[in-house]
Amino acid sequence: MIPEHLVDLSRLQCAATALYHFLFVPLTLGMVWLLLIMESVYVMTGKVVWKDMTRFWGKLFGINFALGVTTGITLEFQFGTNWAYYSHYVGDIFGAPLAIEGLMAFFLESTFIGLFFFGWDRLSRTKHLLVTMLMAVGTNLSALWILIANGWMQNPVGAEFNYQTMRMEMTDFWAIVFNPDAQAKFVHTVSAGYVTGAMFVLSISSWYLLKGRDLEFARRSFRVAAAFGLASVLSVIVLGDESGYTVGEAQQTKLAAIEAMWETQPAPASFTVVAWPNQAESRNDWSVEIPWVMGLIGTRSVTKRIPGIAEIKAKNRERIVDGIAAVTALEALRKHRGEGEADARKAFEAHKADLGFGLLLKKYVVDVRQATPAMIDLAVDDTIPRVMPMFWSFRLMVGLGFTMLALFVLAFWSTLKVACVQKPWLLKWALWMLPVPWISCELGWFVAEYGRQPWTIYGVLPTHLSVSTLSVESLYGSLAGFVGFYTLLLVVEVYLMVKFARQGPGSLGTGRYQGEPALA
Amino acid sequence: MLDYATLKVIWWLLVGVLLVGFAIMDGHDMGVGTLLPFVGRSDVERRVVINTVGPHWDGNQVWFITAGGAIFAAWPVVYATAFSGFYWAMMAVLWALFFRPVGFDYRSKIHNATWRSSWDWGLFVGGAVPPLIFGVAFGNLLQGVPFQFDQYLVSSYTGTFWQLLNPFALLAGVVSSAMITMHGGTYLALRTEGAIQRRAVKGALVAAAVMVPAFLAAGLWLRIGGIQGFVITSAIEPGALADPLAKTVARDALGWWLNYQRQPLLWLLPALGAVAPLLAMGLLAARRTGLAFVASSLAIAGVIGTAGAAMFPFVMPSSSMPNASLTVWDSTSSHLTLGLMFWATVIFMPLIIFYTGWAYRVMRGKVTVARIQADEHGAY
Numbered sequence: 001m002i003p004e005h006l007v008d009l010s011r012l013q014c015a016a017t018a019l020y021h022f023l024f025v026p027l028t029l030g031m032v033w034l035l036l037i038m039e040s041v042y043v044m045t046g047k048v049v050w051k052d053m054t055r056f057w058g059k060l061f062g063i064n065f066a067l068g069v070t071t072g073i074t075l076e077f078q079f080g081t082n083w084a085y086y087s088h089y090v091g092d093i094f095g096a097p098l099a100i101e102g103l104m105a106f107f108l109e110s111t112f113i114g115l116f117f118f119g120w121d122r123l124s125r126t127k128h129l130l131v132t133m134l135m136a137v138g139t140n141l142s143a144l145w146i147l148i149a150n151g152w153m154q155n156p157v158g159a160e161f162n163y164q165t166m167r168m169e170m171t172d173f174w175a176i177v178f179n180p181d182a183q184a185k186f187v188h189t190v191s192a193g194y195v196t197g198a199m200f201v202l203s204i205s206s207w208y209l210l211k212g213r214d215l216e217f218a219r220r221s222f223r224v225a226a227a228f229g230l231a232s233v234l235s236v237i238v239l240g241d242e243s244g245y246t247v248g249e250a251q252q253t254k255l256a257a258i259e260a261m262w263e264t265q266p267a268p269a270s271f272t273v274v275a276w277p278n279q280a281e282s283r284n285d286w287s288v289e290i291p292w293v294m295g296l297i298g299t300r301s302v303t304k305r306i307p308g309i310a311e312i313k314a315k316n317r318e319r320i321v322d323g324i325a326a327v328t329a330l331e332a333l334r335k336h337r338g339e340g341e342a343d344a345r346k347a348f349e350a351h352k353a354d355l356g357f358g359l360l361l362k363k364y365v366v367d368v369r370q371a372t373p374a375m376i377d378l379a380v381d382d383t384i385p386r387v388m389p390m391f392w393s394f395r396l397m398v399g400l401g402f403t404m405l406a407l408f409v410l411a412f413w414s415t416l417k418v419a420c421v422q423k424p425w426l427l428k429w430a431l432w433m434l435p436v437p438w439i440s441c442e443l444g445w446f447v448a449e450y451g452r453q454p455w456t457i458y459g460v461l462p463t464h465l466s467v468s469t470l471s472v473e474s475l476y477g478s479l480a481g482f483v484g485f486y487t488l489l490l491v492v493e494v495y496l497m498v499k500f501a502r503q504g505p506g507s508l509g510t511g512r513y514q515g516e517p518a519l520a
Numbered sequence: 521m522l523d524y525a526t527l528k529v530i531w532w533l534l535v536g537v538l539l540v541g542f543a544i545m546d547g548h549d550m551g552v553g554t555l556l557p558f559v560g561r562s563d564v565e566r567r568v569v570i571n572t573v574g575p576h577w578d579g580n581q582v583w584f585i586t587a588g589g590a591i592f593a594a595w596p597v598v599y600a601t602a603f604s605g606f607y608w609a610m611m612a613v614l615w616a617l618f619f620r621p622v623g624f625d626y627r628s629k630i631h632n633a634t635w636r637s638s639w640d641w642g643l644f645v646g647g648a649v650p651p652l653i654f655g656v657a658f659g660n661l662l663q664g665v666p667f668q669f670d671q672y673l674v675s676s677y678t679g680t681f682w683q684l685l686n687p688f689a690l691l692a693g694v695v696s697s698a699m700i701t702m703h704g705g706t707y708l709a710l711r712t713e714g715a716i717q718r719r720a721v722k723g724a725l726v727a728a729a730v731m732v733p734a735f736l737a738a739g740l741w742l743r744i745g746g747i748q749g750f751v752i753t754s755a756i757e758p759g760a761l762a763d764p765l766a767k768t769v770a771r772d773a774l775g776w777w778l779n780y781q782r783q784p785l786l787w788l789l790p791a792l793g794a795v796a797p798l799l800a801m802g803l804l805a806a807r808r809t810g811l812a813f814v815a816s817s818l819a820i821a822g823v824i825g826t827a828g829a830a831m832f833p834f835v836m837p838s839s840s841m842p843n844a845s846l847t848v849w850d851s852t853s854s855h856l857t858l859g860l861m862f863w864a865t866v867i868f869m870p871l872i873i874f875y876t877g878w879a880y881r882v883m884r885g886k887v888t889v890a891r892i893q894a895d896e897h898g899a900y
Contacts, residue, residue, distance in 0.1 A: 091596020
């Protein structure tokens with residue numbers, strides 16, 4: 001059997017590398033559009049300040065992008081290095097969007113980012129604008145394909161298990177592309193990136209305004225960021241609600257854990273605002289609830305029920321027991337290739353919908369037929385992620401989302417006034433809000449992926465079977481290497497970011513701004 | 521829709537095209553990284569060297585990412601078995617590559633000699649280590665890799681990292697390193713002038729002079745040095761479902777030479793691998809740098825093609841459980857996925873080549889000291 005420790009370390013490394021990567025991705029996703037907006041205004045009006053804005057914010061964007069690329073390389077290969085069985089088992093489906101991402105999007109983004117930085121003097125204004133646009137399109141298409149792959153992990157549609165090849169195989173590509181989970185996740189995630197980009201520009205512009213420097217530059221930047229941020233944050237919240245809705249369809253378990261719904265309530269369910277979940281006793285020690293609201297959000301109806309954790313567990317228990325028959329039949333099919341296949345195949349076809357649930361028992365016993373009731377209990381408990389971290393991460397994320405909404409509303413409103421002078425308290429608030437979108441993004445991924453446990457592919461492949469057969473020592477070594485290396489690079493990145501943000505547009509060396517650097 | 525067997529062969533060719541594309545495109549900027557500390561003697565010279573690939577390295581690196589993704593999609597079990605088996609080799613490649621994006625972008629952002637020279641060595645590591653390891657990996661593939669499968673097709677690798685560093689594999693590493701260095705030097709010769717160009721030409725000439733004998737020695741070693749190839753001994757059904765445990769495989773001293781015996785035209789590949797570098801040397805000496813770059817690219821195609829043609833239909837033979845060897849016939853994804861990915865490649869690959877070509881056209885011309893000094897804040 002696979003050592004538990006190896007599974008935990010593999011998960012930790014995957015989580016660490018993915019969360020590091022997502023420190024850089026959302027800013028890229030948002031900044032490309034802000035750069036496109038700024039450059040479009042430059043091309044339309046010919047005012048050079050807009051070109052300087054594009055170049056200066058582009059410089060900061062570049063510092064961030066370098067680490068996005070660095071940390072992204074790992075993720076393309078980590079499925080193979082650390083999740084070998086996963087890669088074999090679902091590569092037929094999961095590999096396709098990753099490869100298409102490379103072909104359709106990442107090439108586009110990476111080729112044109114080079115021209116974005118180096119092509120200013122070699123391209124006409126409109127051609128450079130086209131370059132910026134293709135870079136933005138590439139970046140966002142890239143997110144689309146990655147989230148299609150990720151959405152399939154949450155809601156594996158358009159695929160079927162093949163016992164002869166011992167893996168999942170694609171049956172319907174378009175079902176995978178138009179997977180409602182993937183689509184909702186895409187819009188929610190990229191919008192969160194747009195908010196991050198907007199907050200970045202808003203906060204740093206606020207600092208210039210507070211210092212009273214480069215006012216023409218800072219005011220315009222502030223205005224663009226406020227408008228773009230307001231639209232984006234509204235989109236995050238509305239589309240986040242949409243992904244809440246699809247979670248309700250495909251992944252009721254996640255929803256029940258996020259909402260700490262231990263028992264099924266009569267429809268429409270009430271919404272638990274805050275609570276102290278107690279996993280051991282399957283109840284909340286205390287809670288504050290608003291009647292009806294959860295049912296309305298989760299099902300868009302007043303009559304549909306949302307299953308609670310107890311009900312989900314009862315259903316999962318049946319599926320695990322049925323899964324034992326599926327695993328047994330599969331093993332017979334694998335052992336006697338050809339002989340007595342008809343019977344085993346019939347048995348397998350009858351139970352294969354629950355194969356994944358049967359595999360959950362492999363964590364406790366090699367031969368699932370030997371599973372004791374106690375083991376089945378453990379496997380049933382495993383099907384529910386820990387409620388406390390889910391419940392609170394989600395609430396913190398949503399709370400921060402509404403705080404950002406409030407800021408962007410006020411910031412946008414302040415730009416509508418004729419005088420357009422922002423109050424210092426608003427500027428200070430905007431400055432201190434700088435880290436908030438990053439915290440929300442990371443919390444969002446935590447909820448989405450921790451909430452998927454104990455599965456890598458929901459209902460299909462348990463996490464503990466997905467790992468590579470590596471030594472625990474190797475994992476300690478690589479985990480330490482990644483965390484050490486990334487942290488070092490992050491320190492360098494933040495140092496450069498702060499240095500150039502403080503220097504401001506003067507760092508372009510155009511002679512039009514304060515804080516021009518001395519020439520070397 | 522194309523039939524399954526045809527698609528399997530097409531995908532073997534496409535993976536080959538992606539690897540050759542990666543070696544030509546990302547290879548030239550890795551070669552530039554390898555030569556950087558030696559060709560650039562002053563800060564501004566190093567900036568010249570870096571800026572020859574400045575606008576392009578990122579797009580070029582996507583060949584690597586896409587090759588990884590394409591192997592995942594087309595040969596999932598190869599992706600799983602190779603990358604987990606070669607775990608520490610992959611970590612070394614990834615960590616070396618980490619130096620590149622940050623090295624390129626951050627190096628010239630601060631005026632400090634230590635800072636800049638640290639990143640220069642980072643770019644050297646990012647350029648020199650990956651080709652060396654890829655060569656070593658190919659050297660191991662040719663000898664077979666110790667891995668097996670259980671009934672669930674869970675793969676386990678029973679070798680160690682140090683075993684990968686055996687003499688033949690290291691020789692293959694030398695071939696690969698020298699080839700990429702030659703290629704980088706040739707590209708630098710094309711994009712620079714004066715002293716930098718002179719040193720780049722010298723670097724490329726030395727590298728090519730190492731590469732050709734090393735390549736021939738590796739071939740001789742395979743032939744007479746006791747490295748056995750692999751052959752499938754059961755009937756092959758090219759259109760069958762992909763099940764890597766359904767065949768039998770034996771080791772055979774001439775295993776890697778059978779394809780060349782059956783199809784003598786294939787000898788053109790090793791011939792290209794041996795002659796094209798010599799051609800590149802001559803062209804470099806005559807400062808016909810554009811043609812030299814073409815010759816150097818052909819050399820890369822020849823060398824990678826030589827190894828591929830020797831091993832076909834094997835992709836990753838197993839030394840400890842030969843029947844579990846991964847081949848073109850039994851390691852692919854399903855018919856539907858192969859077909860889909862084929863069309864995706866047919867549509868997007870020409871577009872990629874088109875706009876990459878355009879990007880190089882926009883940035884064409886020699887990178888000079890004057891050009892760097894004129895763009896002090898914009899250039900890398």
